[in-house]
Amino acid sequence: MSLIDFALNLILGVILGTLGGLFGIGGGLIAIPALGVLFGLDQQLAQGTALVMVVPNVLLALWRYHQRNRIDLRYALTLATSSFLFAILGAGWAVTLDAERMRIGFVAFLVALALYNLTRLYFRPAAGGTDLRHPWPWLALLGSGAGLLGGLFGVGGAVLATPVLTSVFGATQVVAQGLSLALAAPSTAVTLVTYGVHGHVDWLLALPLAIGGLLSISLGVRFAHALPERTLRALFAGFLLLCALLLGLRV
Template sequence: MLIDFAMYGALGVVLGALGGLFGIGGALIAIPVLGMWFGLDQQMAQGTALVMSVPNVYLALYRYHQRNKIELRQALPLVLMSFCFAWLGAMLAVGVDAGLIRWGFIGFLLAITFYNVFKLYGSARQPVNGSRFGWPAYGALGVLAGTTGGLFGVGGAVVAAPVLTSVFGTSQVVAQGLSLALAAPSTTVTLLTYAAHGEVNWLMGLPMAVGGLLSISWGVKVAYAMPERLLRGLYCCFLLLCAVLLAVKA
């Protein structure tokens, strides 16, 4: 039992650092790892990953806000709409075949990866401190990110970050901070929905959460010290790795 706790805690340390670096709470890489190495089906892997992700997201959000104040007028519509629609996505996920959810998640990750690569090597647009759009656009993004976050158990940050940088015109670190603000309430309601349907392994998830909390601040610190283009490139590689791991498991 103690060995298992230490193993899951060490896994949480690694995933927490990655979550802080990329502003996603760690669930994105935890899901294929839990499925591939520990034999959890897709819904159980998503629910268990959320146990680690929820506290990690809140701590990472605090760290990002310390370094670059998150604008309430931008974050609030994201938070409200993602919170409402995350529940709908989670309710759909727990009732769908695990294999279908897995392949849908793979396609989702590949689409986001290719979109990020296109924007990375396409014509660059100068990042801005504010935004090119007002609160209705942030609300619409919250609907999209909340639904996909609830469906795939990743809090919606993986959708919001590339859209914020390429369409709304924010820098990568600002986008990751706003994405964490969006993900915080939506991951909470998604975890509660998965737990209510018995799709959470708490004995695995809790030590992972402890490990993640120990390392996520380090990941945030590295993200702010890293050149913008390098951070975006690593983010693309990270998404592709997650998709490949899921495809191998499938």
């Protein structure tokens, strides 16, 4: 890799890191279609390479969210433990699947999730808060489903968890994004190990992306706490549709 290529990949990592901090997803969701479209990587290789950036970004973003809006340790551990166990299953399954079918499935998931978030903009949900509407053990069910999805697609668990936490559990968007990061931290790490063992990681491409993400993710977290709730939710839905479009170009 030339110095120019390294610099360009570093800049791309900065952009992805800012988006990851803004939406509480570590940047991987848009990194996967970006890697597929810009570098021609197949689905598994794009997912594994994106995870090299996602894992440190998620950890740093989780700390930043916790500093600004303290995350309940009981909620976080319940989500993290359940997602970790099911991410092992999802990642083991993912490395055996056809890459194009995985890509189509991922596009469908993003579109469905974006449409769901858009419909919520036209309703008046009950005001969210830091206390959940349902007992905390129910978070294990959410963590299991999100962990399985995260292991399968490399990312996606936190994206699923965020709207569920706001609509079903009554958390605010910012609180939901912080808890989603707690869910994603262990599951993305174990997924990265699985993809790496099976050779689905381009480490040379991934490292400058990871460095750029670490430099910028705190800025994204700052933006997330500055934006109005409705605006953040609308941007989140639009972001999901953009990711689906980019991936659809490769189908």
